[in-house]
Amino acid sequence: MTFTPIPTLADSLRADFPILNRKVHDRPLVYLDNAATSQKPLAVLNTLQDYYQGYNANVHRGVHTLSAQATDAYEGARDKVAQFINARSRQEIVYTRNASEAINLVAYSWAMNTLQPGDEIILSVMEHHSNLIPWQFVAQKTGAVLKFVELSKTQEFDLSHYQTLLSEKTKLVAIVHVSNTLGCINPVTEICRLGHDQGAKVLIDACQSVPHMAVDVQAMDCDWLVASGHKMCGPTGIGFLYGKLDLLRSMPPFLGGGEMIADVFLDHATYADLPHKFEAGTPAIAEAIALGAAVDYLTQIGMDSIHGYEAELTQYLFQRLGELPELTIYGPTPNAQGTNRAALASFTAGEVHPHDLSTILDQAGIAIRAGHHCTQPLHRHLNAQSTARASLYFYNTLAEIDQFIAALQEAIAFFGTVFA
Structure with a gap:
């Protein structure tokens, strides 16, 4: 099956979501908290x-x-x-x-x-x-x-x-x-x-x-x-x-x-x-x-198109997260077919608290989730008090992942200096 290639699907649909045009702390919003709630299109x-x-x-x-x-x-x-x-x-x-x-x-x-x-x-x-x-x-x-x-x-x-x-x-x-x-x-x-x-x-x-x-x-x-x-x-x-x-x-x-x-x-x-x-x-x-x-x-978009696009986003997200050795990422590594995991990543960064990471990222206009994500028993099982989570949807882009990674690198470097 042929899926719409990156970034065409997102580019063709982002105008349907007015909130994606807003700024947070004078920075363009990068919304990566879709597992908590999605944004709403004009049709809704x-x-x-x-x-x-x-x-x-x-x-x-x-x-x-x-x-x-x-x-x-x-x-x-x-x-x-x-x-x-x-x-x-x-x-x-x-x-x-x-x-x-x-x-x-x-x-x-x-x-x-x-x-x-x-x-x-x-x-x-x-x-x-x-x-x-x-x-x-x-x-x-x-x-x-x-x-x-x-x-x-x-x-x-x-x-x-x-x-x-x-x-x-x-x-x-x-x-x-x-x-x-x-x-x-x-x-x-x-x-x-x-x-x-x-x-x-x-x-x-x-x-x-x-x-x-x-x-x-x-x-x-x-x-x-x-x-x-x-x-x-x-x-x-x-x-x-x-x-x-x-x-x-x-x-x-x-x-x-x-x-x-x-x-x-x-x-x-x-x-x-x-x-x-x-x-x-x-x-x-x-x-x-x-x-x-x-x-x-x-x-109208097509659920197969959404899933295929998100599988490609997931591959790229994990590729970029893999460039940060400080991170521990939870869950399976995505396979090439995108059949084993969804477009989200929960992670920790050494001794840096996920809430601190989320706060710094918010200053860059990037919205992620931090906490136990209503899975406290799972976090205990993973020996993690809490995690940071970036979760994607079909209106997210490769460029937004790059912005997220750049801001995450800066945040980790900042806290590395603080803890030094």
Whole structure:
């Protein structure tokens, strides 16, 4: 497959993102914090404005023109999300505030009502806190046991260790698709197959994959998948849960209130069909519609083109980082095909604290992340209190990587003088 070459893809799209034109400390912004949140194109910003200026109304129950228009746009966005990840049915897409809420929905609706003492939940040591803490709650309430897949020698998901943990006691496997710290792309299709062979359900945290590569839930055969809109050019406050239709139908409501009901009596109620059973109250209407616009935008570019371009960016990023002997870079080295890791790099620079590095880089207009990236157990496993992280998206360029490396070299040299 032929991908758009560097730097054409980014150059052709950067004008769509007004924020990329701003300056920080009188320096042009170089935004390398995309794993935390992505920037928003005009297509998304204009969609938000169009809703509030043109047809702001509540959805579903209104019969007037504005409500009908809002409902059509809101539900149309659901169709777009379903198609984007190749769900079998639009009813398999449940809007949530974010991926964290989507995971909690599964934890409280399915796991709390299904798991028994001694049942086992398999996670990995690289999980984001959002895919760890809800399962800690479940284990505490149900008596289920948590087990953790370790890292391989290349700091990737250890598939062999995973296989040794699986047994007839395994009822749930919940694994991240792409680690937000290590950048490794986990073999989720094989993870799902092996889990299903033991009769387990499988949830995939796709926050760092859905924005960057083609994701096909039918081919993957996961039972649930979660993602956040703000990492895929959409607004904050909107995410989604994908779940297999029969499985979602078997799960009780997570929250009660308006929208999720069929008939209500003083002492009982019946519930709406999917997906509305899990969408209590007035939803994030504008945000959902704008998420649909983000999906349109990404689809127009092409997820294969995005992934191919980012694979080339990743190769160059690691080439340049490799020129700095002071750095320890975590996660696997990218392969030539770009199939083993995403476009991010977490690193440390000797005794220099990542927060200090980030602060100095900010003075040069370069935005990176520093901290534990909501993966404290993983950082303990790596014997690193925190790391600095540069994460790329399709609107980043080779020139921005060069600017980042030059500023990073200056920062390391500065602290080397301070510590001397």
